[in-house]
Amino acid sequence: MNCSLANGPYKIFNVKYSGQDADLYGGQPTANIVGYYTNSDSMNMVWNLTNVDILMTQITLRDEAPSANGSYASVDNIYSGAVLQGSLNNTIWTLAPIMGQNPCQYLILAPPNGMSQLGWTLPNGNNGTSITLEKPNCSVNTSLPIGDNGTPITIQSGCNANQTWTFKSVGNMARGINDLD
Numbered sequence: 121m122n123c124s125l126a127n128g129p130y131k132i133f134n135v136k137y138s139g140q141d142a143d144l145y146g147g148q149p150t151a152n153i154v155g156y157y158t159n160s161d162s163m164n165m166v167w168n169l170t171n172v173d174i175l176m177t178q179i180t181l182r183d184e185a186p187s188a189n190g191s192y193a194s195v196d197n198i199y200s201g202a203v204l205q206g207s208l209n210n211t212i213w214t215l216a217p218i219m220g221q222n223p224c225q226y227l228i229l230a231p232p233n234g235m236s237q238l239g240w241t242l243p244n245g246n247n248g249t250s251i252t253l254e255k256p257n258c259s260v261n262t263s264l265p266i267g268d269n270g271t272p273i274t275i276q277s278g279c280n281a282n283q284t285w286t287f288k289s290v291g292n293m294a295r296g297i298n299d300l301d
Contacts, residue, residue, distance in 0.1 A: 123217065123224035124176050129166050129184055131158065131288045135225055136281030137245035141165050142193070144206045145248065147185035152250045153193055153204035155242045166290055167193065172212055180210045195253060198230050200238060202253045218258075218284055219277040225284050227256050241283045256283055 132142040140155035147164040158165060166184040181193040183206060191206030193213070216227040216239075228240040230253050238253035259278030 129290045133286045134242045135284035144183040147187040149189045149191040203250045
C-alpha cells in the first residue's frame with residue numbers, strides 16, 4: 121500500500137480518538153487547533169498539505185476555511201505542552217511513518233528543539249481539546265536510508281495512539297473566489 125501523501129486537501133484524524141480531527145477552532149486565523157468531532161460541512165477541519173521536500177516527509181498545513189485567511193498549523197515556541205494554533209507563519213512539520221498493523225499512520229513532528237523532537241498529541245477525546253506538542257512515546261525508533269542520496273528517515277512503532285494521526289483526502293474542495301491562488 122502506497123502511503124505517500126500528495127499535495128492537496130486532507131482531514132487529519134487522531135487514531136485513539138478516531139472521531140476527532142484537527143480543527144482550527146471557529147476558523148479564526150490565530151485560534152487554537154483542537155480535536156473536534158468530524159463535521160463534513162466544516163472547512164475548519166480541512167488542511168491543505170504541501171510537501172516541501174522530495175521525500176514527502178516534510179510538509180506545511182494551511183487551513184482551508186475562508187475565515188482563516190490562509191492560516192497555517194503552527195507553534196510560536198517549541199516546548200513540551202505548547203499548543204498548536206493558526207498563524208500566518210508556517211511551520212514545517214515532519215511526518216514519521218509508524219510501522220505496524222495499520223498502514224498510513226504518522227507522528228507529526230515539530231522542528232527539532234535541542235536534543236528532542238516533539239509531536240502532535242491529543243490529550244483526550246473531548247471536543248475543543250487543544251492539540252499540544254509532547255515527546256513521542258514509541259517503543260522502537262529505526263533510522264533507515266531512504267531516497268537516492270540515502271537521506272535517513274526515522275520509522276516508529278509501538279507509539280501511543282493519541283500521538284498517531286491519519287490523513288483522509290477530501291479531493292478537490294470547492295473554494296470561494298477569495299481563496300483562489
